Amino acid sequence: MFADFDLVMEKLATKNLWDFPGGVHPHGYKTLSNTSPIANVSLPEKLYIPVKQHIGVDSELIVNVGDYVKAGQALTQSHSPFAVPIHASSSGKVVDISNHVAAHASGLSEKTVVIELDGLDAQYELHPLLDYTKYEKTDIVEAICQAGISGMGGAGFPTHLKSNSNKPVEFLIINGVECEPYISADDRLMREHAWQIRQGIDVLVHLLAPKQVIIAVEDNKPDALETMSIACQQQENYQVVSIPTKYPAGGEKQLIQVLTSREVPSNGLPIDVGCLMYNVGTCFAIADAIIEGKPLTKRVVTLTGKALNKPQNVWALIGTPVSHLLKHAEYSPTEQTYPRIIMGGPMMGFTLSSVQVPVVKTTNCLLSPSEGELPNIEDERACIRCSACADACPVSLLPQQMFWYSKAKEYETAEEYNLFDCIECGACAYVCPSEIPLVHYYRIAKSEISQQKIEKEKAEKAKIRFETRNDRLLKEKKAREEKHRLAAEARQQAMKSDTNAKDKIAAALARAKAKKAAQHADADTSVVPADTKVDDKKAKIAAAIARASAKKAAAAKKTTQNTSENAPTSTNVNAETPEVKAKNNESESAEDKKKAKIAAAIARAKAKKAKAKETKNNDE
Incomplete structure (x- = not known):
């Protein structure tokens, strides 16, 4: 309470x-450093302004290489509430947008806007809210x-x-x-x-x-x-x-x-x-x-340490290389066995990997200690379990246990000891007689754990997307099946309610078949198969032969009849009279014609049968 x-x-x-x-x-x-007023620093040749200098998300660049920018002009914008823009600290030309060494203990690079200054320090248009009490609070926050x-x-x-x-x-x-x-x-x-x-x-x-x-x-x-x-x-x-x-x-x-x-x-x-x-x-x-x-384009930075001949506080433009500030403070590398520049204080700061690291919004100090002024990381010795770190911890943690598990990469156990409650103040490392850089191990462990959590979250999101997609496809399939089922039931119900439905369907099918047969008949008429043509020709030849034979037989009968009429009269009682002969001739002539007709009919039937067979083959 x-x-x-x-x-x-x-x-x-x-x-x-x-x-x-x-x-x-x-x-x-x-x-x-606190005995002299805050000094101004000359403009550097170039500014290196990282795109992200805050906790949150990146903003989107709105400038390109070759653009001319003025002091205070926004270089990025974002609609995310967890992003803030960055601005040009002075006027000049954007000569590069690429990765540059970052102001971070890891020494990794990050996206940076490089501006070559023109020395004019031309100012962008400002929009102050002088009587801010008359504005909406949301406008002030914006x-x-x-x-x-x-x-x-x-x-x-x-x-x-x-x-x-x-x-x-x-x-x-x-x-x-x-x-x-x-x-x-x-x-x-x-x-x-x-x-x-x-x-x-x-x-x-x-x-x-x-x-x-x-x-x-x-x-x-x-x-x-x-x-x-x-x-x-x-x-x-x-x-x-x-x-x-x-x-x-x-x-x-x-x-x-x-x-x-x-x-x-x-x-x-x-x-x-x-x-x-x-x-x-x-x-x-x-x-x-x-x-x-005015947007945030500069801040006060303490330049201190016994390796500087002129320690002081300065107004440093955001993006100024550390090397430019060290030159202003007359950095003396001979005071150090090896170059060592710390961004921040001796308790919570980190050693820079390069003097080309730029000043960012959170940079409050650049410390250049002389030899022996601060302990070196190489001086680390084995832990003697004195518990001095636990006595100094302002959060009442157990730094010794967190150190063991962080160094052994047993991160789950380290988390159980409330690793993320550590504020990284460095008090534990300050009192450690073995000069163990405890905070260094904590930071590495936190970074590894955070990275593992990010990867796990990505995997979980991918799994959720996969399962969501499968569920969506399954729902769509079930919806289609249900739709088809309902349509079939509706058709069956309609057939039951309409007594003439079957007849209508049968009539529709009959019309469709008739239409299809007519289409095939038209096709057969336009293209007659060769076999059908041959059969028709044979039938015509047979019919012609039959007619010729009938005609020849009729002529022969007529010749015989004429001969009989010219011959002497016989007294044979069996001799045929002219009337009888005429009847006989007529009877034979009629029989020949009948045979010819039968032959022609057979020929036509064969042709028709062949044509029907061809049509059937085409349909199949």
Whole structure:
């Protein structure tokens, strides 16, 4: 059960704050860089601006190689709420869009826009919201998004998402602690630009309507504490609070615990306990975006370490190569046995693989330690099980066990020891007498586990797509079968209800057959087979022969009759009379004609039969 609002306000008034477990007190080395004002740096020859510089998704490029761009001009855009655009930090020509070494511990490359500067620093058209209180809150949130602002304390979470919370906010916490050694960027920013930070806080108050605003500053920054108190003295619900110097008091969860005694759940967010937190650098960028209309194109970077002859804080353009800043601070490589540049502080930073790495939105420090100033990774020795790491852990974890299982790649067991609750503050590595880079092992393990989860999610999605497709095809098949079944039942029902249906169907089939037969008959008429023609010819020849034979027989009969008439009269009683002979001749002539007709009929029948056979063969 965390403290309620009234108890928190009482504690703040009496300056009797809470504490968090563990923590360490490393030497600060702040005075190396915080004694001089923030300096400007000359323009580099080229800017290397990574497309993605925040937690979330990539944006889409809207420029091409050869385009001329001005300072503040957007280079990307996206409709995703988890993306923010990047902008050209100065004017020049886009000469390349390719992979370039990234500001990451892995040293891998990522898509980068390379701009060759023209030295003019021409500015793109700005659109400030001077009287932002007259605008809709959604317009203000959109302006913050389009300005490309993400958390500048190191996390890089898109600011517009945090500023669009629908949950009630009790405490708006402004983080000016900057607890890590060497880094003094926020310290100098608060000293020199307290009023603009206050303007950014005012914008957030307008959007979130919190009950109380708490500006937290470590007690080792008295000048920053004073300037912020003066800037906020006119606001009754703004309270500047000094907190004890202890690392990592600037961690989000630790600072909330110090100020309110509320503990953020393991998988929760600060809003779950009624709090929201912003870095002072983020507030400065919000004021720039809303009051001035300027997108995020530069930030304060601490250049420090005993290998630099002129350590200081500078305004660095986003995309400036580290080599250009080191040259400005007069980097002396002779102070190191081998070149070593750390981006970030000694506790949470990482060693760069190349000095061509560009400054990004989360870059707050470049540390160049001299020989012996910081321990080397090569000095790692075996763990002696002293438990000093567990005593220093501000999250009350067991770093020793997490180290063993992470190194052995037994990731499931490492997760059981709450590996992902580790904030990677480096307190465990700082106190380790064996100088084991514990955070290094944790980061590798987290990366491997995250990659395995991504692959598993991809496999699960592919499986779901496959099963969904099979289910869809099966449903479509069943739907077709059901449709056919219903159609068949409808036809059967129609046949039962209509008594003449069968007759109609039979008549339709008969008409179809008749039509088909007529089509075949037409085809047979147009093309007569050769065999049929031969049979017809034979029949005609046979008929002609039959007629000729009948004609010859008739002629012979007539000749015989004439001879008989001319011969002497016989007294034979059996002799035929002329009438009898004529009848006989007529009878024979009729019989011959009949035979001829029969022969012709047979011939025609044969021809017809042959034709019918041919038609049948064609049909088959």
